[in-house]
Amino acid sequence: MQITVNVNGTEYSRVVEPRLLLIHFIRDELRLTGSHWGCDTSNCGACVLWLDDTPVKSCTVLAAMADGRRVRTVEGLERDGELDPVQQGFARCHGLQCGFCTPGMMLTARWLLDHNPDPSEEEIRAAISGQICRCTGYENIVRAVRWAAKHDAGAERSAPGDRGDPGPTGEVA
Amino acid sequence: MTADSEQIFNRAYGPVPRKEDARFVRGKGTFVDDVALPGMLYGAILRSPLAHARIRSVDTAAAEAHPSVEAVITGKTLAGRNLAWMPTLSADVQAVLATDKVRFQGQEVAFVVARDRYAARDALELINVEYEPLPAVIDARTALNPGAEVIRDDLAGRADNRIFDWSAGDKAATDAAFAAADVVVAQDMLYPRVHPAPLETCGAVADLDQVSGRLTIWCTTQAPHAHRTLYALVTGLPEHKIRIISPDIGGGFGNKVPIYPGYVCAVVAAMITGRPVKWVEDRSENLMSTTFARDYHMRGEIAATRDGKILGIRATVLADHGAFNGAAQPTGFPAGFFHIFTGSYDLRAAHCVVTGVYTNKAPGGVAYSCSFRITEAVYLVERMVDMVARELGMDPADLRMKNLLRPDQFPYTCPTGWQYDSGDYPRALRAALDLAGYEELRREQADKRRRGEFMGIGISFFTEGVGAGPRKHMDILGLGMADGADLRIYPTGKAVLGVSCQTQGQGHETTFAQLVAGELGLSPDDVEVVHGDTDRTPFGLGTYGSRSTAVSGAAAVMAARKARERARIVAAAMMEVAPDDLEWSDGAWRVRGDPDQAAPISAIAMAAHSGLELPDGVEAHLDAGTVYDPPNLTFPFGAYICVTDVDPGTGEVVVRRFIAVDDCGVRINPMIVEGQIHGGLADGVGMALMQAVAFDPEGNCLGGSFMDYLLPTAVECPSWELGATVTPSPHHPVGAKGIGESATVGSPAAVVNSVLDALAPFGVRHADMPLTPAAVWSAIQGRPLRSDLAISD
Numbered sequence: 001m002q003i004t005v006n007v008n009g010t011e012y013s014r015v016v017e018p019r020l021l022l023i024h025f026i027r028d029e030l031r032l033t034g035s036h037w038g039c040d041t042s043n044c045g046a047c048v049l050w051l052d053d054t055p056v057k058s059c060t061v062l063a064a065m066a067d068g069r070r071v072r073t074v075e076g077l078e079r080d081g082e083l084d085p086v087q088q089g090f091a092r093c094h095g096l097q098c099g100f101c102t103p104g105m106m107l108t109a110r111w112l113l114d115h116n117p118d119p120s121e122e123e124i125r126a127a128i129s130g131q132i133c134r135c136t137g138y139e140n141i142v143r144a145v146r147w148a149a150k151h152d153a154g155a156e157r158s159a160p161g162d163r164g165d166p167g168p169t170g171e172v173a
Numbered sequence: 174m175t176a177d178s179e180q181i182f183n184r185a186y187g188p189v190p191r192k193e194d195a196r197f198v199r200g201k202g203t204f205v206d207d208v209a210l211p212g213m214l215y216g217a218i219l220r221s222p223l224a225h226a227r228i229r230s231v232d233t234a235a236a237e238a239h240p241s242v243e244a245v246i247t248g249k250t251l252a253g254r255n256l257a258w259m260p261t262l263s264a265d266v267q268a269v270l271a272t273d274k275v276r277f278q279g280q281e282v283a284f285v286v287a288r289d290r291y292a293a294r295d296a297l298e299l300i301n302v303e304y305e306p307l308p309a310v311i312d313a314r315t316a317l318n319p320g321a322e323v324i325r326d327d328l329a330g331r332a333d334n335r336i337f338d339w340s341a342g343d344k345a346a347t348d349a350a351f352a353a354a355d356v357v358v359a360q361d362m363l364y365p366r367v368h369p370a371p372l373e374t375c376g377a378v379a380d381l382d383q384v385s386g387r388l389t390i391w392c393t394t395q396a397p398h399a400h401r402t403l404y405a406l407v408t409g410l411p412e413h414k415i416r417i418i419s420p421d422i423g424g425g426f427g428n429k430v431p432i433y434p435g436y437v438c439a440v441v442a443a444m445i446t447g448r449p450v451k452w453v454e455d456r457s458e459n460l461m462s463t464t465f466a467r468d469y470h471m472r473g474e475i476a477a478t479r480d481g482k483i484l485g486i487r488a489t490v491l492a493d494h495g496a497f498n499g500a501a502q503p504t505g506f507p508a509g510f511f512h513i514f515t516g517s518y519d520l521r522a523a524h525c526v527v528t529g530v531y532t533n534k535a536p537g538g539v540a541y542s543c544s545f546r547i548t549e550a551v552y553l554v555e556r557m558v559d560m561v562a563r564e565l566g567m568d569p570a571d572l573r574m575k576n577l578l579r580p581d582q583f584p585y586t587c588p589t590g591w592q593y594d595s596g597d598y599p600r601a602l603r604a605a606l607d608l609a610g611y612e613e614l615r616r617e618q619a620d621k622r623r624r625g626e627f628m629g630i631g632i633s634f635f636t637e638g639v640g641a642g643p644r645k646h647m648d649i650l651g652l653g654m655a656d657g658a659d660l661r662i663y664p665t666g667k668a669v670l671g672v673s674c675q676t677q678g679q680g681h682e683t684t685f686a687q688l689v690a691g692e693l694g695l696s697p698d699d700v701e702v703v704h705g706d707t708d709r710t711p712f713g714l715g716t717y718g719s720r721s722t723a724v725s726g727a728a729a730v731m732a733a734r735k736a737r738e739r740a741r742i743v744a745a746a747m748m749e750v751a752p753d754d755l756e757w758s759d760g761a762w763r764v765r766g767d768p769d770q771a772a773p774i775s776a777i778a779m780a781a782h783s784g785l786e787l788p789d790g791v792e793a794h795l796d797a798g799t800v801y802d803p804p805n806l807t808f809p810f811g812a813y814i815c816v817t818d819v820d821p822g823t824g825e826v827v828v829r830r831f832i833a834v835d836d837c838g839v840r841i842n843p844m845i846v847e848g849q850i851h852g853g854l855a856d857g858v859g860m861a862l863m864q865a866v867a868f869d870p871e872g873n874c875l876g877g878s879f880m881d882y883l884l885p886t887a888v889e890c891p892s893w894e895l896g897a898t899v900t901p902s903p904h905h906p907v908g909a910k911g912i913g914e915s916a917t918v919g920s921p922a923a924v925v926n927s928v929l930d931a932l933a934p935f936g937v938r939h940a941d942m943p944l945t946p947a948a949v950w951s952a953i954q955g956r957p958l959r960s961d962l963a964i965s966d
Contacts, residue, residue: 096197097849133372137851
């Protein structure tokens with residue numbers, strides 16, 4: 001079947017098997033390998049990306065379900081050569097070690113800050129509780145998100161629509 | 174002590190941000206599954222559904238007829254190439270693809286190669302294997318029973334499931350210490366089977382150049398050079414034609430030390446098809462077939478005087494190694510470094526006996542940040558120390574303080590022969606007690622108990638021995654555990670360091686650049702660290718057992734010092750003075766008494782590459798190579814305190830606080846060191862409360878997915894409270910000790926001691942990990958659960 005997906009502002013049309021998982025579409029078809037696959041069962045969150053404006057675990061979403069929709073991956077966090085505050089926070093606070101869970105963690109963090117610009121430690125921990133990191137013990141991920149919250153210009157500025165990348169229908173989140 | 178103040182306060186050291194992060198935060202890392210080569214095929218493994226069965230037949234005709242399938246490989250295919258079996262890291266053999274029997278659920282039976290990964294999976298369904306089921310040996314405690322099914326009938330003369338009997342220490346002296354004791358406490362305990370479960374599973378891409386005969390393997394390996402040698406021995410390919418590339422690795426923790434059947438199958442498939450072949454396992458395959466950790470059935474005994482002086486410790490262990498002895502540890506140490514189980518205490522005598530057995534479970538045993546079984550040893554001794562404290566009615570902190578080794582006893586040779594290099598244990602314990610506010614916590618606990626609330630305070634104190642070799646005592650398959658370093662200093666004074674160890678998140682690209690920069694007066698930005706590619710790095714044994722900084726890091730420093738000494742001669746020629754008139758200070762060679770006459774490495778490097786006349790016998794350039802053979806292990810240590818709240822109605826445990834004071838000698842990058850500790854503490858909480866791979870009586874693995882094998886998330890982990898003391902290693906060139914595993918080794922005992930402290934009013938003496946709500950509740954009811962089997966007995 002043919003699907004058209006807007007990924008990080010670029011439209012891609014591909015013929016895919018109906019059973020193809022979104023994570024494999026992104027990684028193998030589009031060669032955007034920043035999103036990772038980790039568990040098959042929606043437990044680890046290494047595959048988290050945004051479908052339209054919501055983080056999803058793309059190992060349990062079919063590529064066909066993304067037809068006509070927008071996807072945002074880690075490759076779409078950077079804007080005009082400038083790292084998103086979340087990306088900066090992860091690097092500054094040592095919020096990553098092996099880097100495998102990091103893209104998914106950052107996409108959830110970006111979503112959290114867009115909806116809650118000043119989250120408490122508990123709110124951050126709850127937001128990432130569907131994702132597993134085997135390296136950091138979560139401490140510095142929490143600090144990284146707090147850092148990003150402090151250095152964000154505000155949730156409005158970082159909403160996807162306001163960054164000059166309206167979705168295929170031109171809608172703004 | 175060689176670590177002088179210049180090193181400790183080295184200006185290149187400190188919490189500098191990691192070089193690695195620039196690519197990772199952009200999603201630009203290169204993990205094995207990110208590798209895509211033209212014409213690449215995909216492999217998938219058919220695995221045994223049974224734990225023990227004879228294979229009657231394997232019919233691959235339908236799979237071979239699948240339109241997308243390029244090849245199907247079975248044990249018979251491999252036997253034709255003498256590759257059906259491969260050596261393990263413990264001098265055993267392991268089936269690559271089963272030929273005679275399957276010996277654990279999930280064992281590799283056939284390998285399909287297809288044009289895409291979905292088709293490869295489809296074709297697995299088309300293979301028909303006829304099995305004749307055999308009785309499965311699942312409980313290690315019955316593996317040696319007369320009449321137990323013999324698992325390894327492939328080994329000539331094998332009449333039972335015994336792998337080894339091994340002992341350490343002085344039995345007679347220990348018996349005497351026990352005879353002289355006022356109090357003896359004994360306890361059976363299980364350190365359950367757990368799995369390291371790095372977030373990236375294992376995989377490989379094999380590519381054989383048909384013209385040159387060069388084999389390139391991109392692989393999730395923590396030990397690329399050792400793997401290259403092993404592939405050469407296994408396949409018969411000449412070693413110089415093999416290149417192992419271990420790119421970015423998504424966590425290892427010991428899981429990525431061995432060679433797995435899937436890697437060998439990918440190599441054979443590349444040979445057969447003439448095309449690159451990728452194999453990446455799924456999560457269930459990772460959990461069910463790759464190396465597990467622990468599975469130690471232990472009996473601990475501790476002897477003490479009435480006033481709390483520990484006299485001796487005994488340990489008797491039944492070690493479950495699974496179907497093949499694949500434990501990754503130095504040769505000659507069948508139980509790893511378990512015999513460090515005298516811990517951190519000044520005691521007279523100790524003795525341990527370890528019996529290793531085969532069972533119909535996945536192979537492995539030494540993995541998961543365990544420092545070659547020191548994890549099990551620390552757990553045993555710290556549980557026993559807590560139990561004797563309770564028996565004597567002493568505070569566990571007081572009892573430990575009374576028995577800890579004193580600073581003046583170092584270097585200290587323990588009753589089982591290890592020589593601890595340095596330590597100030599009372600200082601670390603005091604620091605942890607202060608950080609925790611121990612007295613106040615005990616008062617709070619007493620108040621709460623009066624109100625019917627159950628809070629626990631658990632302590633553990635650990636000593637690790639990490640950084641293997643020395644090479645004369647420690648080898649892996651005959652490869653002595655020494656590491657090379659190769660330092661190139663370019664004319665403009667920029668440097669490239671090649672090392673054999675392999676980062677899986679530890680930040681070597683940053684820490685090792687700091688080490689070299691510190692020796693040469695450079696900025697860490699001026700030093701590029703190359704690793705994970707056997708064509709571009711010198712030989713060494715790899716990253717596990719917290720050996721990177723301890724061994725490869727030392728090699729990097731020694732190479733830099735070699736370069737610096739040559740630079741001195743060049744600088745002397747430049748400045749027309751004698752080399753002896755120069756001293757190294759503030760990042761440059763300076764004329765004694767005239768420090769403004771100075772040459773930094775950048776200027777010296779250009780001169781060393783110029784036509785400058787050098788004394789006879791002095792080579793041009795500043796490049797330097799070295800091989801570092803560590804004189805001893807380094808012995809990091811620490812004091813941990815865990816505060817838990819336990820709900821006796823539900824059995825739920827909440828880790829409220831965790832205080833960790835670590836001493837790993839000089840900290841090159843304290844930010845990275847603390848990150849290593851954070852991760853290990855989460856592991857400890859996970860193992861103590863959640864993680865275990867259990868089996869049913871037929872040998873079905875009950876921990877085969879992340880829905881069944883629970884790992885801690887951000888909500889189970891508290892905010893870690895860290896402290897540090899610094900006792901430099903006297904033999905490491907900058908006084909550093911390994912830190913990668915300390916927290917995983919030390920923390921489980923603190924959590925368990927805390928929970929059992931909370932449960933003391935219920936008369937619960939001991940309960941095995943993981944202390945799930947069900948396990949805690951059952952312990953309170955007086956019916957402790959078995960955590961290794963799905964059935965209770």
